[in-house]
Amino acid sequence: MSKHNLTSVDHFGSKQLIKRCAACFWPYRWRVAFAFLSALVVSACNPAIAHLVKPTMNEIFIARDADALIIVPLQFLAVILTKCLARFGQVYVMNIVGYQVLHNLRQQLFSKIIYLPMRFFEESRVGMLMSRVLGDVNAIRQSVPNMIMIIRSICECGMLLGYVIYLNPFLALKTLVVLPLGLLCILYFSKKLRKVGRKLQVQAADINSVTQESLSGVKVVKAFNTEETEKSKFAKESYGVVHLSKKQVLASELSSRTMEFIGGISISFALWYGGSQVVAGNIDAGSFFSFVTALFMLYEPIKKINDANKNVQQALASAERVFGLLDSTEIACEKGGDAAFEPPLGSIEFDHVTFSYPTAGEEAVSDFHLSVAQGEQIALVGPSGSGKTTLVNLIPRFYDVCRGDIRINGRSLPEYDLGSLRRNIGMVSQDAVLFNATIRENICYGMDDVDEAQLVDAAKAAFAHDFISELPEGYETMCGERGVKLSGGQKQRITIARALLKDPALLILDEATSALDTQAERIVQKALDNLMENRTSIVIAHRLSTVLNADKIVVMQKGRIVGMGNHEALLESCDLYNTLHSLQFCQSLSEEDARAMSAGE
Template structure:
């Protein structure tokens, strides 16, 4: 007994959830209520003309073919043509209004979803799958587009059914009762099909997101796949996900296709009863053949929209499944967008101070940074060294507030970082990392990335920045010069060329604080030499924080911060640390001894 109550309660809750979800989707269509109203009126015209076409069957048979009325021979065909033309106009207007409003809603939803996603903190992207996010923005929002057209179609079919019911009851009340007695029976399978379609729609969206993530990962890592000759293994992995999609789509199709014959069979029961009862009435002379065939025509048209409701219902269920996944991101209280203060960084850089800063990633018990206390003054060149996992990159990522520490405080010019707006804070910091990311656009647009889009592109400043980064030479030799498209992630350029363009981008940004995160670690010796010259130009008259892979690049730093296990071990100049700091001495000896040995020995990694 309690189990039945729990089941009915869960069904009731599920029904209320669906209604709330549908109403929320519907609110996005409210700004286009005029289009919805016109679509409803047009659907009423389509329904009325459908019923009018059914009504014309009686005068066509009785007046033209049986009584051979010459006048009817004129007005019945003309009425049929007029009704068909009016129906076509109504259908076109209805579809135009539905698609207009649906596409506008897609635009609005995609804007809201992308705005939410792109303003989420950096740690969200470290946990989320890019392909799954792409699927939410493209596929799931696209599924919502079906909701209003399907809703209008349901209304149109209901109006059509009401109009046709009027025709059949007006023709013969008793016969109509026999015809519609089976309609309530169709409600039960329609409800079962709705739940199944909704379930498969949700699964389909999830699997599509999964395969999008896999494709994004595989195509981004195609060089690694080919280097390890794992095409067959990755193809097998893709085939498994692809087969899963096919299975779910097949089951969804089976449910959808099963609903049609079930509905047709229920309709056939009603039609069979009508033929038996109506045929007997015609044989006994109680009904004219025209009346009977007009009734049958209206009845056939009546069952058609009832079957169409199943297809519309499938679209509604898919739309609700997509809406669930979209609103899951928009409404998730755990997904909080980044927020800064109200102040702009509009004064010269004087000092950046870390006071007892501690940071943990997520729910990890071991902190990534522990008790960091450090002051950076204007014009200083400070280097960070230490083994992998020491926390060097994590530390500098706190400055533009990519992460927010749980304990301690970071101040800029005496004010907490949280008091400044994120945009102005990040505009005051230029970062160059070993991952030289470039966009699939022109070289000029990449160098000037982040400029005010309302202002024209200043090519003179772009060229000066490129020259200072030692990039002007190779750019000028390209067929398109600064208008050359460089491909996705700059695939058409070498590593050194890409790095020099990112340095040119940082030079053009002209931020007072510079962060170099192992900017030369992935380059060969010749490229490193050229990039190091570009970095020297970049660091002129700027406060610089340098994460070093090769200690030879930071020997002249004003201070060297030695880190290990998220803590600062020692701070000083190269001469002071050598011998005093055991970790620094060990790192220095490992690297410089390797340079002195003929064959070279492996050096311990000092990357973050």
């Protein structure tokens, strides 16, 4: 499996997967044991029912025994009652255990995924992850219950087989000679079903991804009038599911019908040969009908083995995908050090930092060296793709540096506990992320025991309190998915209120006003000024007008520092800064200049 994505999956042996699935049910072993004992009781009931056919025929219908007319129906009722209670115990208990295992596995899987590094999410599709957490785990839930069904059916077969041999060994031997063909059929189609099931799970993940991407970007789809294109993409993935499902149904039905035909051969022979023995007077009618009843019952659990095996194969295909992620040593969760970060923030040192993305040929940040003192406001400017956002993402360790080091208060970042480090860093970006929760819950996100006064003060400082108060439900207003019910400026002010409430030692602003109109930008900029007051800040600026008063402006190009100083000094000493300033404040851009800048010249 790739170190950072789920495009492939390791294949495991059936024995290994069954042991891994069984381990999930081990905490509930006593309930599973109860279900297993109940299954054994159910298995014993069918031979008992077949046995009661003999006295029914011989004593009630032939001998016309009045006592048997009372005793045999009562015995039959007792057997049926026992079977019903045992079957209920088996099915109910195993389903309850199955849902508990489902819950535990989903928790384990989500817990691992949520702690994986950012690089993993950039290289994995959300729809595929959802398929693992929802679909694959649900299939595993059925693994042990179906295995118990297989064991119960095997026991049932064994008991019925023993009974027919007890009734007439010679007839049983002749009748059951085709039974090994049925077992070979099950083994052959198991491999087919496992292979198709594995492909079907992958295809289901793909259609989830396409659906999620199309619906999440529905505004772009409509803006570019690409509904037909998206429809075609979905149809292609949907056809893939249908195509594989057809193969699965074909293998399943061929398996079932082959088993049924083999059973038909056996029963037809029993009726012909056994019937001739009854006519000849070698077997009594009661024994013959009891034998045929047991034979009919014998092929029912064989079909159940076949059906349960289909479910087990699907569960094992899903288990490969789930445990391939859970147990992978390559896909590792983020790890921090043992040192707790304690404010105040004295200094940040970028010591010749270099970083590159695995799939990129060039370095995103190259030999970056900078010192930031407490309370300083540092502005990062430069053309798109110059490494500004990548650089600030290294501070909360969304990525780890390839070479060099970043130190806060003299201590290297990997030495800090990740939780304490990130709790003391506030980030506000141009993409204001809100959850489908109330405004109160979004502002207080990640913080406990926030009182009303603190909440309102943070909202007022972010210039959000007034518009929130005008909403019908105030702070209890639902934001909608990704804050869809609010305007861009409103969403940004809520994220600023969230950062104010967090009161971080270090503030990182990543083009926080670039997506806003002039009026909204001015309001948000005022809120940002309140947020940055007396706080160490690193600001990525799209508009130079917002960082003219920064303590230090760092000009970046192709991941390197090409200029550093205040506004006036840079206008004199840095050609790139001068160009950026001219573009924004003085002159229009020619086509020649645009091509040169796009090439990074």
